[in-house]
Amino acid sequence: MWEKKGKIVLGLYGISKVYPGTVALHDVNLEIEKGVVHGIIGKNGAGKTTLVGIIAGIISPTKGEIVIEDRHYTHLSCIKARQENISIVPQEPQLMLDLSVAENLFIPNYHLASKGRRIHWDEMYIKAENILKQAGLGLNSRAQAGELSISDRQLVLVVKACYVEQARIIILDEVSASLTQKDEKLLYRIIEERKREGKTILFISHRTDELLEICDRVTVLRDGRSVTTVSCDTLNMEKLSSLIVGEEFRFQRICNEIAACDQREKETVLEVQNLTKLGAFQNISFTLKDKEVLGIAGLRGSGRTEIFRSIMGIEPLDEGLIKLKGKKVRFASPADALKKGLAFLPEDRESEGIISSLSVRENLVLSALKKITRIFCIHKQTEKDMITHLIHSLDIKISSAEQEVSQLSGGNKQKVVVGRIVANQPRVYILDEPTRGIDIAAKESVLKIIREQLSQTGGIILTSPGLEDLLLVCDRILVLYRGRLVAEMRRENFSETTLFNAVQGGTEPNQVAGVASN
């Protein structure tokens, strides 16, 4: 697609990576020229992070070859990658929170700031101060990393890769996702400066506008395959978007089936008033009708997860009232909430959702064991009927019910967790990011299940990493900003731009009043 001009510093040929249950990458080819800002874009689960993990030596590929200048490798290790002068800034900022900013910058390269074997702390602080100034960051090098905001932490790591380690190839994995707008500008400036010095930068993102602005060349990944590599001058946003998605956006179908329905006739199942947990959220009040799908939109850290966890009794509430079908309740534990008909799907599927050492069968029935127990024992036939029904109705793809859950793909794992909740037949579903980190087909299917099956049996509250999911399935969306509800939208007047602005905090005060009186 593009003509070779410069020298190839990094080449990946025929790279595949197979995880239990999924093919993350399949026969990916990638060539990166020296002194270029090379973008990698793709949807969630397209394999971006796996690909850069392989380049940085964190993940070893199942198949394929890595060529750095003239050296051929079947896989790299972290140390090898470091020797080849490759630095990576991962998606989630990982700093040693108890150490100072300066030490975080120099770890493990203490020799850059020491004479002989002794670490010169003063010199390290001075050096760090200079580097931070050079990069344009107004941070105190003696400050503890744990006191910094997420955005600042991310920038510290960028500075470390760019200025301290002086890497030849710098990988920035969705770095801008945790940056504030001001810091974003700073990042672009740093990238520009590094490029002028002849460094190569690999920039991963799922935002098309950003990529077009700063990259020279873009590789598009789709379903673990490298679709194409194109020069940015020949691209515009629409063209890039269609390359990423590859086909018609399929969600439209679900969307059309939903008619805006009148909520007033339905019975209220859950009502919360003035929920407050200091430092997380304040004065949260809303009602949930039966068979309603209520979305809660908000940025990361706006308090979504905390509200859910407090309602379920996982974390204590400071203040507030919860009414379930008009009766005042307060749950002491998820077990308690489950008994009264509330089910919770946690945000972090791997660590709080599935129990990976157990089989699909055991995971599915875990919450509903009471229903299938006859005189202390699990009734095999009833259990079998239950899981056959669940697997069928949720369309879980497995080779057998005895398979270990750890072998399934992300989407199927999520369906197993959803299945566990459904098995218990709750009245209220509380779903925290049910579409997080699953591929597009699975996402569509999960959203469909939520809309068509779950909403027939109870009320649903859900959040989502992307606003488009909420717009597709919800009857009503509440907007949360810094722990407060700031706006409410009904299906009739959904609009992506207003919602986007509201989530960012740009709402008129009169809309807030609207929620309070609701």
Next chain:
Amino acid sequence: MSKKTRVQMFLLDNLIWLIVIGFFLLNAIITPHFATYNNIVNIFYHSSIMSMLILGQGLILIIGRLDLSIESTLAFAPGVAMLLVTQWLPGGAGPVSAIILTLAVGALVGLFNGYCIGKIGVNPFLQTLSMLIMLRGLVLFLVPFSIFPLHDVYTYAGKARIFGNIPVAIPITIAIFIIFHFVIQYTPFGRFFMATGGNPKASFISGINTTRIVMYAFMLSGLLAAVAGLLYAGRQGSVNNSMGDGMVLLAFAGAILGGASLEGGKGTPMGMLGGGILLGMISNSLNLLGVGVTLVYATKGALIFVAIVLDRIKVKLRNHLMQKEQLEKILHQSKGDGESFSPSS
């Protein structure tokens, strides 16, 4: 899953029984008097006490914790029970009460451990380490000299023999293992155990009272330690303060050999029985071969090492098998698709 992989997986999951059978056949050939009726009964008889500890430890390993205190509980429970019936209780009590008291003391010690670990959140290693030392110290203080003779009813479980000259301890042990195997495999309670060990956070969120499960597990392990104490006291006909000394590490080795994992969520009581029998056979064959006592101890140490390495190798092999299986499936699929790839729909 192909037939070959399924067989391989089955063998890996039941590795312990393969080793037991292999070790038995090997010794039947090289060790004199090994494969005789009397010796086999002897092996089972001598494994019974250790097997109880292994089962207790195994239950704790299933929920992803560990219990160092069982070997002290083994001495503490019968010690306190005997003192209660002979000296402390006004008027004394019968041997049946003594048995019930033994079991109750063991369960209470376990419950206390479980309460501190589950409710208060004390680290299980530190909690049970302190109990290990404290209870042993108390036994040394309370039972400076052996207590004997014991009543025949009290020693029945450990000493008596029934038809075919089989010690009662063997059917008791087997019965306990069968009960626990059934409970772990076929009841909600057992499922909660496996789930709590596999992922405590997810189990809590999916509505399991994980605190209570932790408390139950420790109580059961204390109870099983008391049963072991009962068998021990019965066999030697007395209660003394060195009972069970140094057994806890071997109990770990046995449980891990039997399929439990230090990470929790794995293992079955039947596998642990295999671990107990293997340990018993090793002691027995070394004795018969005339290996010195000091070297036997070193061998047991080596065994713990082997157990831990084996655990890792097993996990790796298992993952490797699964991955191979997946890869084959995917290759098979993409062959079917031919050159053109269509995104999964």
